[in-house]
Amino acid sequence: MRDVAVIGVGLTKFGELWDKSFRQLTAEAGSKAIFDAGIEGKEIDAMYVGSMSSGRFVGQEHVGALVADASGFSHVHIPSTRVEGACASGGLAVREGYLSIASGMNDVVVVGGIEKMNDVGGNAATETLATAADQEWEAFFGATFPGLYAMIATRHMHDYGTTKEQLAQVAVKNHANGALNPYAQYQREIKLETVLNATAVAYPLGLFDCSPVTDGAASIVLCAADKAKEYTDKAVKIIASGQASDTLSLHGRRDICTLDSTVYAAKMAYKQANLTPRDIDLAEVHDCFTIAEICAIEDLGFVEKGQGGKAVENKITTLDGSLPVNTSGGLKSKGHPVGATGVAQIVEIALQLRGDAEKRQVNDAKIGLAHNVGGSGATCTVHIMEAV
Amino acid sequence: MKGIGIVSYGSNIPRYRIKAEEIASVWGKDGESISKGLGVNEKSVPSVDQDTATISVEAARAALRRCSVDPQEIGAIYVGSESHPYAVKPTGTIVGEAIGATPDLMVADYEFACKAGTAGIQSCTALVKGNLVKYGLAIGADTSQAAPGDALEFSASAGGGAFIIGRDNVIATINHTCSFTTDTPDFWRRAERKYPAHGGRFTGAPAYFKHITSCATNIMEMAGTKPEDYDYAIFHQPNGKFPIKVAKMLGFTYDQIKQGLLAPYIGNTYSGATMIGLASVLDVAKPGDRVFLTSYGSGAGSDGFDITVTDKIKDLARDNAPTVAQMVEDKEYIDYGTYAKFTDLLYWE
Amino acid sequence: MAEGGVARFWREIPQRYNLIGNKCGSCGRVFFPPRESCPYCRRKSIGKMKELKLSGKGEIVTYTIIHAGPENFKEQVPYPIAIIELEEGPRLTAQIVDCDIDDVKIGMKVKSTFRRIQEDGYTGAIYYGYKFKPLK
Numbered sequence: 001m002r003d004v005a006v007i008g009v010g011l012t013k014f015g016e017l018w019d020k021s022f023r024q025l026t027a028e029a030g031s032k033a034i035f036d037a038g039i040e041g042k043e044i045d046a047m048y049v050g051s052m053s054s055g056r057f058v059g060q061e062h063v064g065a066l067v068a069d070a071s072g073f074s075h076v077h078i079p080s081t082r083v084e085g086a087c088a089s090g091g092l093a094v095r096e097g098y099l100s101i102a103s104g105m106n107d108v109v110v111v112g113g114i115e116k117m118n119d120v121g122g123n124a125a126t127e128t129l130a131t132a133a134d135q136e137w138e139a140f141f142g143a144t145f146p147g148l149y150a151m152i153a154t155r156h157m158h159d160y161g162t163t164k165e166q167l168a169q170v171a172v173k174n175h176a177n178g179a180l181n182p183y184a185q186y187q188r189e190i191k192l193e194t195v196l197n198a199t200a201v202a203y204p205l206g207l208f209d210c211s212p213v214t215d216g217a218a219s220i221v222l223c224a225a226d227k228a229k230e231y232t233d234k235a236v237k238i239i240a241s242g243q244a245s246d247t248l249s250l251h252g253r254r255d256i257c258t259l260d261s262t263v264y265a266a267k268m269a270y271k272q273a274n275l276t277p278r279d280i281d282l283a284e285v286h287d288c289f290t291i292a293e294i295c296a297i298e299d300l301g302f303v304e305k306g307q308g309g310k311a312v313e314n315k316i317t318t319l320d321g322s323l324p325v326n327t328s329g330g331l332k333s334k335g336h337p338v339g340a341t342g343v344a345q346i347v348e349i350a351l352q353l354r355g356d357a358e359k360r361q362v363n364d365a366k367i368g369l370a371h372n373v374g375g376s377g378a379t380c381t382v383h384i385m386e387a388v
Numbered sequence: 389m390k391g392i393g394i395v396s397y398g399s400n401i402p403r404y405r406i407k408a409e410e411i412a413s414v415w416g417k418d419g420e421s422i423s424k425g426l427g428v429n430e431k432s433v434p435s436v437d438q439d440t441a442t443i444s445v446e447a448a449r450a451a452l453r454r455c456s457v458d459p460q461e462i463g464a465i466y467v468g469s470e471s472h473p474y475a476v477k478p479t480g481t482i483v484g485e486a487i488g489a490t491p492d493l494m495v496a497d498y499e500f501a502c503k504a505g506t507a508g509i510q511s512c513t514a515l516v517k518g519n520l521v522k523y524g525l526a527i528g529a530d531t532s533q534a535a536p537g538d539a540l541e542f543s544a545s546a547g548g549g550a551f552i553i554g555r556d557n558v559i560a561t562i563n564h565t566c567s568f569t570t571d572t573p574d575f576w577r578r579a580e581r582k583y584p585a586h587g588g589r590f591t592g593a594p595a596y597f598k599h600i601t602s603c604a605t606n607i608m609e610m611a612g613t614k615p616e617d618y619d620y621a622i623f624h625q626p627n628g629k630f631p632i633k634v635a636k637m638l639g640f641t642y643d644q645i646k647q648g649l650l651a652p653y654i655g656n657t658y659s660g661a662t663m664i665g666l667a668s669v670l671d672v673a674k675p676g677d678r679v680f681l682t683s684y685g686s687g688a689g690s691d692g693f694d695i696t697v698t699d700k701i702k703d704l705a706r707d708n709a710p711t712v713a714q715m716v717e718d719k720e721y722i723d724y725g726t727y728a729k730f731t732d733l734l735y736w737e
Numbered sequence: 738m739a740e741g742g743v744a745r746f747w748r749e750i751p752q753r754y755n756l757i758g759n760k761c762g763s764c765g766r767v768f769f770p771p772r773e774s775c776p777y778c779r780r781k782s783i784g785k786m787k788e789l790k791l792s793g794k795g796e797i798v799t800y801t802i803i804h805a806g807p808e809n810f811k812e813q814v815p816y817p818i819a820i821i822e823l824e825e826g827p828r829l830t831a832q833i834v835d836c837d838i839d840d841v842k843i844g845m846k847v848k849s850t851f852r853r854i855q856e857d858g859y860t861g862a863i864y865y866g867y868k869f870k871p872l873k
Contacts, residue, residue: 141866249830729812
C-alpha cells in the first residue's frame, strides 16, 4: 500500500447559484484543483465523483461520464466513476480515489463532489434528501430527515441532559467560523437567541439547527505521495482512510445516540494512522444538524459519550479552542451541497495543514480529520491527514 | 331462524368532535336553537388518516377480540357505506386482508344510504342459513359528507359497527328479518359529486317515517309481537328527534330507545348509525333481552330485525374492546378550521 | 391511466396491515420487517425463518414532533413520530395519534392502530398501515 497525498484543491462558492449549472459547477471546481496542483490534464489517470442524487435534483444519472465530459476529458477516455452514499458520497469518492492510488492502480486521480439542489423546488429537495433514510420503513410513515436527527436529539437530551442551548451553540460557533470563509453560503455571525427562537422544524430542532439546501462543487487532486514533489511543495498526506456502515434505519441501530458507523470508521482510521483522538489538531465533522456535531465529537473519541454538549458549551471546539471543529463553518454555515461536502472537508483540512486558511487558520495545525456521514448514520468515512 | 345470529360485535367512533354551536357560528346561525331543534349537540369527525376502511377494520378487529372466531373461518365480508374510499375497489378486501380472513372469502361492498350495513347483516344471515359460509362479517361504516353551510353539516358524522353472524356461540339470535323498499328519491348523491342533495321536508313523512313504520309493522306481524315485548328498540337516527317521534308513532317508549340512541352525542354516522346503536345495546344487554331494530336508508328502504339475546352473551369478552359509551366519552373538540382541514373542505390541487 | 408504484406497496401489506415479522429458527431473534435470513446465525438460519404476527404493543424509545412535514402529511402537522420498541423486541418508526403532542414521552406505552398513511394524489391508490396510540 502506497502513501497518498493531496496536491491540489479547488471549490466553487457554496450557495444558491442560479447562474451555474451542474456542468459549470463541476468544471469550475475541477479546473481550480487541477490548476492548484500544477498538473497537466493528460497526467490524470482517473476521476471519482461523489453525487447523492443528481437524478432527482437535475434529472441526470450517469454523472461519472458527465463530469469527465464537462471537465474536457472524454476525448482521452478517462475512467470516471460516480460514487453514492447519500450525504457521504463525497467522502466515499475520496476513499475510492485514495484506494486506487494506494493499491498502485493509479498515480494521479481527481476526486470531485457536486450537488445542484436548487433546480428543484423546496419540497422536492426535502423529499430527495429524505431518500437517505429508509423509504419503506421511515419516510413512508411521515418521518422526515430532520425528524430522524431530532429523535437522536430527544434521546440524547433524555440520556445525557444535553440542552437546546448546547445544540444552538454549535450553530453559533459554525456561523462565527463561516463568517471568515469566503466560500461559505452564509458569511455572517448569528446570536444564540436567533437559533433558539427559530421556526420549529422537528422538535427539538429548529430552522437554525439544520444545514441549508446548497449548490456547490469541490475537487481535490490525489497523487502517490512519492511523486507529489514533482508537482507541488504544498502537498498534504492522507495518512488514513476509514469507512463503516450501519443499519439504514435509525430504529435498527444498537444505540440511538451513537453513530456506530462513525465509531468504526474512526477506529479503522486511527489504527491505520497509528494515532489516537488526542493526536488530532482539528476536525471537519458532519454537522448536517447541530446534534450531529455533538454526537460526532463523542463518536470520534474526542470526548466521552454524552459529554458533547458540555464540550461545546465549554468552547473546546471553537476556532481558538483546544480542538477546533468545523473551521470552514461546517455544513451549517458553509452549506451542504450533499455530494460535495465530503470533498470540501478535505479541501478545508488541506488548506489548514498548508497554512492557507487565512482568517480561519488554526495555529500549528499538523494533523486533521475529516468526518462524513450518510443518512442518519448508515455510512461514514473518516480520513486523517498530515502536514508534510 | 333457529340459532342463527350475532356471534360477536364491535364498533369504532373517531375521537374528534365539533359542536353544533361551533358550526353555527361560522354560518351566522343560532347554534343553541339548531342543537335543540335537531337533537344533535355535537358530531364525530374523522381525522385525515381515518376513513371508512380504517373505521371498518377497527370495528371488525374489536369484534374479533371479543370472541374466539378464527378469521380464516369468516367466509364472507360485506361493507356497507356511502363513503367508501374508492368508487371502484372494495373496502371489503382491505378489511379482509387486515383481519386475516383472505383468500377463501366472498366480498362485496354495499351501498344503500344509511342502511347498507343492515343489508349486509341480512346477506350474511342468508349465507349462514344456506350453509354457504360458517361465519359472515357485516359492517356498516361511514365518514359522511355534508356540503358546507347545508343543514346536514350539523349531523353528518363518522363511525361504524361490525357484526359477525354465524350458528355457533350465538349471543343474539336473529329471529326474523324483513325489508320494506320503494323507489323514493328523498336524499341522493350523484356519481362524481362530492356532496349529497336532499328533498328538504320530503325526507320526513314519505321517506323516513313511511318506511320505518311500514317495516316495523311487518316485522312485528312476522314475529307476532307488540312494542311492549321488547326491552330495547333501535331506529335509524339522522338526528336526535326523528327516532323519538317514530318510536312514539309505533308505540315504543323513550326508555326503550335511549340505549341505542347515539345521534345527540355523535351525530348521524349514516351506515354506522343503527349498527352502532345495536352495539350500544349489546354492550349492556342481558340474556333473554328482546331487541327490535329498524334501519332506514334513503332511496328508500328499511330493514327490520327481531332479535333475542342468549345466555352466550355472558361468555363474550365484551371488555376486550371499548364500549360505545367509552368511545362516545373519549373525545377531543376541534374548531371549524380544523374540521375543514380534516374533511377536505379546502381543496388544493 | 397507468399508475406506478402499487406493487411496492401491495407487497408490504402483511407488514403494514398486520405487523407480520419473522423469527429466526436458530437463535429465536424476532425481526420486523421480516428478513430473508438472520444476520447473526447466517447460513444456519436459511429455511428456518418463521413468520410471526406481532402484537402491536410497545413502548416509545424516542420521538420528535414534526413541524415541517412532507407534502402528503401537511394536514397533520404538527404530528409526533416515534421509534417504538415492540414487546417482541424489534423497533419501528411510526406516527403517534389520539394523543396530545405534549403528552408524548419516552417510555409511553402504545398500541398499533389501522390508519390511512398516504395516498398517491387524488387519483392514485390509498396506502393504509400502522400508527400507534397510547395504550390505556
